[in-house]
Each structure stands twice: as structure tokens, then as C-alpha cells.
Amino acid sequence: xxxxxxxxxxxxxxxxxxxxxxxxxxxxxxxxxxxxxxxxxxxxxxxxxxxxxxxxxxxxxxxxxxxxxxxxxxxxxxxxxxxxxxxxxxxxxxxxxxxxxxxxxxxxxxxxxxxxxxxxxxxxxxxxxxxxxxxxxxxxxxxxxxxxxxxxxxxxxxxxxxxxxxxxxxxxxxxxxxxxxxxxxxxxxxxxxxxxxxxxxxxxxxxxxxxxxxxxxxxxxxxxxxxxxxxxxxxxxxxxxxxxxxxxxxxxxxxxxxxxxxxxxxxxxxxxxxxxx
Amino acid sequence: xxxxxxxxxxxxxxxxxxxxxxxxxxxxxxxxxxxxxxxxxxxxxxxxxxxxxxxxxxxxxxxxxxxxxxxxxxxxxxxxxxxxxxxxxxxxxxxxxxxxxxxxxxxxxxxxxxxxxxxxxxxxxxxxxxxxxxxxxxxxxxxxxxxxxxxxxxxxxxxxxxx
Numbered sequence: 001x002x003x004x005x006x007x008x009x010x011x012x013x014x015x016x017x018x019x020x021x022x023x024x025x026x027x028x029x030x031x032x033x034x035x036x037x038x039x040x041x042x043x044x045x046x047x048x049x050x051x052x053x054x055x056x057x058x059x060x061x062x063x064x065x066x067x068x069x070x071x072x073x074x075x076x077x078x079x080x081x082x083x084x085x086x087x088x089x090x091x092x093x094x095x096x097x098x099x100x101x102x103x104x105x106x107x108x109x110x111x112x113x114x115x116x117x118x119x120x121x122x123x124x125x126x127x128x129x130x131x132x133x134x135x136x137x138x139x140x141x142x143x144x145x146x147x148x149x150x151x152x153x154x155x156x157x158x159x160x161x162x163x164x165x166x167x168x169x170x171x172x173x174x175x176x177x178x179x180x181x182x183x184x185x186x187x188x189x190x191x192x193x194x195x196x197x198x199x200x201x202x203x204x205x206x207x208x209x210x211x212x213x214x215x216x217x218x219x220x221x222x223x224x225x226x227x228x229x230x231x232x233x234x235x236x237x238x239x240x241x242x243x244x245x246x247x248x249x250x251x252x253x254x255x256x257x258x259x260x261x262x263x264x265x266x267x268x269x270x271x272x273x274x275x276x277x
Numbered sequence: 278x279x280x281x282x283x284x285x286x287x288x289x290x291x292x293x294x295x296x297x298x299x300x301x302x303x304x305x306x307x308x309x310x311x312x313x314x315x316x317x318x319x320x321x322x323x324x325x326x327x328x329x330x331x332x333x334x335x336x337x338x339x340x341x342x343x344x345x346x347x348x349x350x351x352x353x354x355x356x357x358x359x360x361x362x363x364x365x366x367x368x369x370x371x372x373x374x375x376x377x378x379x380x381x382x383x384x385x386x387x388x389x390x391x392x393x394x395x396x397x398x399x400x401x402x403x404x405x406x407x408x409x410x411x412x413x414x415x416x417x418x419x420x421x422x423x424x425x426x427x428x429x430x431x432x433x434x435x436x437x438x439x440x
Contacts, residue, residue, distance in 0.1 A: 011327030011360075018334035018356040025341075025349030026395055033348040040342035048298045048339065055299040112302070112343070124343050192403060 034151050034158075041124065042153040049156050052112045053126045056256070092257060098142045102273055105265025107131045109139075109157075111255040121164040123147075123252070127260060128155045136220050138261045144226030144249030144274065145169060145214060146258050157260070161252050163193060170217035171197055171227050178204035179215055182227055185245060195228055195246040202240055206230045212246050213274070222261070222269045286323070289430060290316050294336075308414040311385050313340070315423040317355060318381050319430055321362025333359030337388075350395035351388055358384035377427045382420035386412055 025036060041049075099106065109127035127133050129152050139146040139159045147161040160167055163184050171182040180200040187194070197212055210230040216223025228246040261270070293316035301309055313336050321329035337352030362380045366373075389412040393404065 008325075008327075011325055011330070014327035015330040015356065015360050018330050019353065022334065022337070022349045022353035022356060025338075025352065026347070028348070037342045037348050040338055044339050045342050051295070051298050052302055055303055059303050121346060122344055 038151050038153055038158070041156055041158070045124070046153070046155050049112050049124060049126055053110050056110055098140075098259060098273070102259070102261075102265070102270065105262045105268065107133055107260040107262065109133075109258055109260055111159075111258055112156075121161060122150065123159050123161055123255065125149075125157045125159050125258065125260065126155070128153045128157050130154050132262055133157050133260050134263055137263065138221045138225070138266065139258050140225055140261060141250045141255065141258050144228070145221065146250050146252075146255065148220055149260060159258075159260075161255075162195065162248060162250075163252060169221050169227065170215040171212050172215040173204075173206055173230075174211040174213050178206050178210075179217075180241075180244075182212065182246060193248070193251065194231070195248050196234065197230070197244040197246050198241070200242045200244060202242055205242070206233075206244055208232060212244075216269070219266070222266050222271075224269070224271050224274055226274050286319075286430070289426075290320060293319070293426070307411055308418055310422045311381075311388070311415065311419045312422075314355070314358065314381055314384050314388065314419060315426050317359050318362045318377050318384065318423065319427060321359045321380075322366050322377055322427070324363060326360050326363035329359035329363040330356045331359075333357070344392075347392050347395035350391040354384070354388040354391035358387065374424060374427045374431060378420050378424040381423035382416045385416035385419045389415070 025033065028036065099108070107127045109125040109131075112124045112126055125133075125139070133149060133152050135149055135152055137149045139148060139161075145162060147159045147164070147167060149157050150160040151158040162169075162182075165184055165186065167184055169182045170179070172179045178197075178200045180197045182195050182197050185194040185196045197206075200206065208230055212227045212230060214221040214223060214225040214227060226249045228248040230244045231247045232245045234243045234245055293312045297312035297316070301312060317329070317333050317336055320332055324332075333355035334352050337355035338349075340351045341348045358380065361384075362377065365376050365380065390408070393407065
């Protein structure tokens, strides 16, 4: 390492090259950015992703050990109210239940956190082509639709989560009425992180609390995966169709473990997996 | 810097990067410590500006790859942070903990700002809350932790020789 007196021409060339490279990367089309990001993920990020998975496992082991110790203790009831442990346990139990219900054709994966700023739209998952993940595979949690796979590397993949502006899924009310397309609801404040069910025929009126599930049209999401619950209707002035506001079944902030459905499973359907409550 | 000093420094640098990819996601705090930025400024206070900028570019690229919506934004921001850290040392202040702390704080704000502007998806109150609350708090926390790390590093490793 060199000490002081730097700032030579070589340094300026290096800095200029870095800035130019960063600007070039920023100006690339989304597809090319995805390819470049994919290459970096495959080479550099893969070991870091493995590190994060191990850290998650350690965290889980610690929290599980903690809760087991407390199980033996007379203060078990108090310990069970710890929201973080309880929430994670509930999520894992539900996911195990989902795994039993699906039986085959899924790949379990960990959602690896990225940077904290503005990263609610995509998430890196700890499974890739080696585990049989393919592009456009649906990503689900026990509660329902999470998103779909946008890019796949050997050991990791990038999932596009439902708040992403490009996310679309054909949907219908549980029972078959009110077909439409679910997309993200672009709003701030209390309405951020809601979905919209657009294009529902005017004759199909959906009551508040109606469960919305995937319709199976389009070949990406099989029929019957919960998407959310209708919380209201948005008046858009259209005489032919209605738009409903939908409370999503899965919140991205609560994501830790997910399942990726494989193409054969998508083709076979998941009709009996998510039953009506 | 002596050979054991270099080794200690390298281990410290790697440890900070490991913390960034293990402790930070585990804690998952809304107000987070950017260990990677601290590692970069720690390095920038010891190496020439070109190396610091190149390291910043590489570290930023790794984070960008995790969230490709603004691919290149963090690389750009950290390139400037690395360069600025090294230039301030060589040009003006020497290896100062205070300057390092300020660079860490401003660097965190700059990195967040670059990502948000490049992504362009956060709008309205969400953007105001991010830039007016969460980013400054994260920058403050990172700067406080960074000051401790820089102080520790200065105690353990002698400052570089001046030509």
C-alpha cells in the first residue's frame, strides 16, 4: 500500500474508467442490466449468498434453540408471544404444511436481503438452475403469491416480487366470478403495498372480503393460488369494467423462506393445495 | 505499514465485509449500519485514490447485482466515496478520524441518494421519509460505528509513511 502524495495521472485514469463504467451500466437497457447483474451474481455474489444463507440458518438455529429452552421453562407462554420468533415459526410451519400439500414439483429457497434502500421490488433467492429453477417459475409462500423468477443463475435466482410495476397475474374471485388482471397499486402512504384487480366485468360485483386467487390464464401461475382479499372498489369512470383494491396475502417485508414451483408442477396445477378457509 | 500491520488491516477489512453480508441482513433494521462503506473509507484512508475508487466501484457493483433495478448507481457513488476519502487524506487532512467519519456519513447519504434517483420508483411521502428520516439516521449510525472502527484501526496500525 502506498502512502501519501498520490493523485497521479494513473489514479485519475482509474477513477475516470470506474465512473465511465458505472455510467455505462446505468444507461444500459433493463435486459442488458439484468444480464450484467446476472454475471456478477453468478461469480461474485454466489459465495456471499451462501454466506447469507448460512447466517440465516445460524439465526434460525439460535432462535429455535432459544424457543426450545424456553419451552422447558415455566415462562413458555410469555416466550411464545415474542413476535419475531413466533412469526418466523408460524411462517416455517405454514411452509412445511405447504410442502406437504404440494408433495412434489417445488424448490424451497431463502430470500436473501439486498440493500435496504428501495429494494422492495426484487429479491435474490438461494436456489438456481442447479436446483431446477427456471425463468418465469412462480414463487409462492404459504399464504399465497409472492412473485415470479426473472433471472436464474447456477445457485441463485432473482425474483420479481408483486410490488414491481411490471408484475401481472390473471386472477379471479375464489369460486370463479370476476375475472381480471392483478397488478400493483401505485400509491403512497397507507395504500402503498396494495394490489389492484383490474378489468373485472361490470356485471361481476365483488364484495369486500372476497378472496382473490390466480386464474391460471397465461401459463405462469397455475389456478388457485391465493393473491389477496378485496378491500374496496376504485372508481375509475369506466362504464365496462371495475377495478378493485386488493390486500395482498403476502407482504414482501415478511419474506424469508419461499417455494419456487417447477414447470411440471405448474402444468399439473395446484388445485387442491390452497383450500378455502 | 509493517507486514503484521497489513495482515491485521486486511483481516479487519474482510471482517467488515463479512459483517455487511451476515450481521446487517440478520438484524434487518430499518436504520442500518453500512459496514461495507466503513470498510471502504478505512481502506481509502490508507491507499492511493485510484485503488480506493476501484475498490468502491467493485463493492458497489456487488450490491447493485443484488438489486439490479439501479445497476451501476451504488458503484458510481462508492467510486466517488473511495476517491474522496483517499484525496481528502492526501490533499488536506492526513489520516483523520473526524474526516473519515464525515466521509462515511456523507458517503452513506450519497449512496442512498444515487440509488433512489437511479431507480426513480420511490415517490411522494415514501421518498420524503426515506431521504428525510431513514437515510440520515442510517448515515448517522454508520458514521458513529465508523468512527469507532477508524479509531480502533488507527490505534492498531501506524499511519502510512509520507514521501
